[in-house]
Amino acid sequence: MIPITMKRRKIAVAAGFCLSFFLGTLMNLLFIPGFEHHQNHADRVHRFYHEQQQRVVDGTKLHVRDSDAAAAVDVNGEPTTSSRQRLDLQLQIQERYDEVLRYRQQQSPWSGTGNPVRPLERRRLMDLAQRNNWELSKGTEKTNNQYTDSHHRLSPAASLYTKSRRDFAVNTRIVNGTPMLGCSSIDNVTDVQYLGSGYTKAVYKAALNSSLSVALKSVDFGGHDMENCVKKYGSTGDCYRLASFKIVKEMTLMERLQHPNILKLFGYCYQDSNDIRDTVTAITELGSPLEMIQLLQTSWEERFRICLSLVRLLHYLAHSPLGSVTLLDFRPRQFVLVQGELKVTDLDDASAEETPCSSPADCVMEFPARNFTLPCSRGRCSGMNEKRNLYNAYRFFFTYLLPHSAPPALRPLLDKIVNSTGELIWGIDETLVQLEKVLHLYRNGLYLQNNTQPHRADYKRVVDASITGENYRCWPSYQHEGCMLSVFNIHEAIGVCESHAQCQAFVMTNQTTWTGHQLVFFKTGSASLSPAPGKVTFVRVSS
Numbered sequence: 183m184i185p186i187t188m189k190r191r192k193i194a195v196a197a198g199f200c201l202s203f204f205l206g207t208l209m210n211l212l213f214i215p216g217f218e219h220h221q222n223h224a225d226r227v228h229r230f231y232h233e234q235q236q237r238v239v240d241g242t243k244l245h246v247r248d249s250d251a252a253a254a255v256d257v258n259g260e261p262t263t264s265s266r267q268r269l270d271l272q273l274q275i276q277e278r279y280d281e282v283l284r285y286r287q288q289q290s291p292w293s294g295t296g297n298p299v300r301p302l303e304r305r306r307l308m309d310l311a312q313r314n315n316w317e318l319s320k321g322t323e324k325t326n327n328q329y330t331d332s333h334h335r336l337s338p339a340a341s342l343y344t345k346s347r348r349d350f351a352v353n354t355r356i357v358n359g360t361p362m363l364g365c366s367s368i369d370n371v372t373d374v375q376y377l378g379s380g381y382t383k384a385v386y387k388a389a390l391n392s393s394l395s396v397a398l399k400s401v402d403f404g405g406h407d408m409e410n411c412v413k414k415y416g417s418t419g420d421c422y423r424l425a426s427f428k429i430v431k432e433m434t435l436m437e438r439l440q441h442p443n444i445l446k447l448f449g450y451c452y453q454d455s456n457d458i459r460d461t462v463t464a465i466t467e468l469g470s471p472l473e474m475i476q477l478l479q480t481s482w483e484e485r486f487r488i489c490l491s492l493v494r495l496l497h498y499l500a501h502s503p504l505g506s507v508t509l510l511d512f513r514p515r516q517f518v519l520v521q522g523e524l525k526v527t528d529l530d531d532a533s534a535e536e537t538p539c540s541s542p543a544d545c546v547m548e549f550p551a552r553n554f555t556l557p558c559s560r561g562r563c564s565g566m567n568e569k570r571n572l573y574n575a576y577r578f579f580f581t582y583l584l585p586h587s588a589p590p591a592l593r594p595l596l597d598k599i600v601n602s603t604g605e606l607i608w609g610i611d612e613t614l615v616q617l618e619k620v621l622h623l624y625r626n627g628l629y630l631q632n633n634t635q636p637h638r639a640d641y642k643r644v645v646d647a648s649i650t651g652e653n654y655r656c657w658p659s660y661q662h663e664g665c666m667l668s669v670f671n672i673h674e675a676i677g678v679c680e681s682h683a684q685c686q687a688f689v690m691t692n693q694t695t696w697t698g699h700q701l702v703f704f705k706t707g708s709a710s711l712s713p714a715p716g717k718v719t720f721v722r723v724s725s
């Protein structure tokens with residue numbers, strides 16, 4: 183009686199959990215800004231091609247629109263509503279420009295501590311780098327008179343934008359010995375597909391050639407950010423520049439923060455489109471959007487991989503060259519998957535600034551289900567960037583992905599990880615140590631050590647053979663039609679077969695997962711046994 187009610191309660195809890203998760207996801211989907219405004223994809227792809235062509239066709243009438251961006255004070259010298267708004271927009275653009283500059287030049291506040299010589303060295307290097315930048319930019323202006331002349335008439339916003347563009351070009355033409363991609367690389371793209379958009383940006387997939395597809399990110403002219411700004415300030419050109427600084431910031435961060443779990447910047451292109459000069463397109467590594475509902479249906483091993491990638495990313499961000507970086511917007515849509523690895527794509531809401539404070543009351547982190555108060559130390563909230571990331575990782579990822587359907591022997595450790603991050607007991611360093619420990623236990627089959635169940639059946643081993651049909655479905659299979667699961671070794675495969683009522687045979691393939699586990703097909707019989715080099719079939723002979 184007692185076990186049955188307990189089981190019922192467990193099911194009820196599980197059902198409640200699923201329901202709340204799906205409701206949560208649904209709410210996320212319904213209330214994300216910009217969800218309802220998407221035109222159909224064909225429209226967008228058409229527009230993309232149109233813009234590409236316009237760049238070539240309109241090359242001659244580039245300079246016409248500059249008068250658009252007029253001075254911010256009217257003839258009488260009286261500030262009008264519209265001039266005040268212009269000024270307001272101007273200030274916002276200046277702020278974003280300054281932020282980008284900081285990220286370009288900033289060093290980690292504590293890097294070099296303990297070695298009194300190094301900060302000085304670094305200062306000197308920075309000075310040199312700056313002088314070089316400056317000289318190079320001067321060079322650009324001198325050798326390109328037309329370029330300079332045409333900029334005399336630019337609005338302050340446009341000239342800041344041009345400055346940021348030039349700085350970026352100086353910094354990034356060659357990264358790690360490979361030249362960056364530019365406009366010519368995306369002249370001839372094929373197979374353009376709309377991937378998604380958020381508040382500010384629209385993202386397209388495009389094939390550069392037969393072997394390389396990339397993501398192209400640009401400001402979404404029909405998006406909420408542009409729409410709201412133009413409604414408020416009335417200047418498409420300046421609103422574009424304000425919005426595009428998000429892309430410039432993102433490119434800057436992608437360039438300064440190099441990690442396997444941060445999307446790579448391949449290059450960028452400035453071109454004229456939508457009657458605006460020098461619109462920017464970032465060319466980045468391509469991923470596929472993270473679908474939480476899909477993820478819940480994949481194997482524990484794949485879900486663990488995502489959590490581990492995330493923790494490795496957060497560990498890097500906590501100790502990055504820019505200091506401790508926090509992702510202010512941490513929803514799953516800010517991440518994509520690249521061959522099973524999680525990578526962050528949206529960096530425009532990243533910040534390396536620790537919150538200033540005068541008392542702990544200034545250091546409250548508010549989350550829907552929980553508030554935390556952190557210490558205020560030397561005018562900054564201590565460790566807030568790291569802890570915000572970690573708690574977000576807990577609430578958006580770990581609770582859903584880590585514990586459920588994990589190998590039973592790993593459950594206590596996984597529950598501890600979930601609890602300690604959810605309570606912010608551990609920092610990111612300890613969390614990484616514990617996740618790497620889980621990986622070690624899993625990769626080396628140590629989670630099987632205490633499996634003492636004896637095997638009931640004998641199995642006949644047939645080398646270079648496979649079973650073509652005789653599939654059944656199981657969860658969470660790596661293949662749709664059949665039951666394909668990953669195992670550490672033959673003993674684990676036998677254990678799985680004996681736990682499935684339908685299983686009468688299994689085929690060890692030579693394919694492996696990211697941890698080196700082997701993929702195995704479980705079968706209902708062996709009537710369709712046939713030769714298959716490289717595979718080994720085990721057929722149950724007694725029971």
Ligand SMILES: Nc1ncnc2c1ncn2[C@@H]1O[C@H](COP(=O)(O)OP(=O)(O)OP(=O)(O)O)[C@@H](O)[C@H]1O
Pocket residue numbers: 377378379380381382383384385397445466467468469470471472511515516518527528529530
């Ligand atoms: N490199 C990529 N590969 C595949 N899809 C991507 C890539 N980059 C972005 N996406 C998709 O495009 C969407 C919008 O991109 P992004 O988040 O950068 O735009 P945004 O305007 O900043 O959005 P938000 O309002 O969420 O901040 C993302 O949710 C993601 O699904």
Ligand SMILES: *[C@@H]1O[C@H](CO)[C@@H](O)[C@H](O)[C@H]1NC(C)=O
Pocket residue numbers: 366369370
């Ligand atoms: C683009 O494609 C066209 C037609 O295939 C080709 O003639 C042209 O040289 C290509 N341009 C570039 C820059 O690759």
Ligand SMILES: *[C@@H]1O[C@H](CO)[C@@H](O)[C@H](O)[C@H]1NC(C)=O
Pocket residue numbers: 363367390391392393394
């Ligand atoms: C595809 O384009 C990339 C970037 O320009 C280049 O590195 C790569 O060699 C190209 N591959 C082929 C097959 O042309």
Ligand SMILES: *[C@@H]1O[C@H](CO)[C@@H](O)[C@H](O)[C@H]1NC(C)=O
Pocket residue numbers: 548550551552553
């Ligand atoms: C968190 O703090 C806010 C503001 O003080 C308060 O309104 C909210 O109820 C608190 N939430 C929780 C879960 O304690």
Ligand SMILES: *[C@@H]1O[C@H](CO)[C@@H](O)[C@H](O)[C@H]1NC(C)=O
Pocket residue numbers: 600601604605
């Ligand atoms: C962590 O464990 C404690 C003790 O079991 C429990 O009270 C608390 O709610 C747990 N916290 C989280 C975030 O799971």
Ligand SMILES: *[C@@H]1O[C@H](CO)[C@@H](O)[C@H](O)[C@H]1NC(C)=O
Pocket residue numbers: 591592623628629630631632
């Ligand atoms: C297996 O059992 C031993 C002894 O009880 C224990 O020390 C060890 O941690 C267990 N291993 C796992 C992976 O649970």
Ligand SMILES: *[C@@H]1O[C@H](CO)[C@@H](O)[C@H](O)[C@H]1NC(C)=O
Pocket residue numbers: 692693694715716717
């Ligand atoms: C698996 O075996 C087949 C047949 O021998 C072979 O062609 C294939 O390359 C092997 N794959 C791996 C990953 O070893």
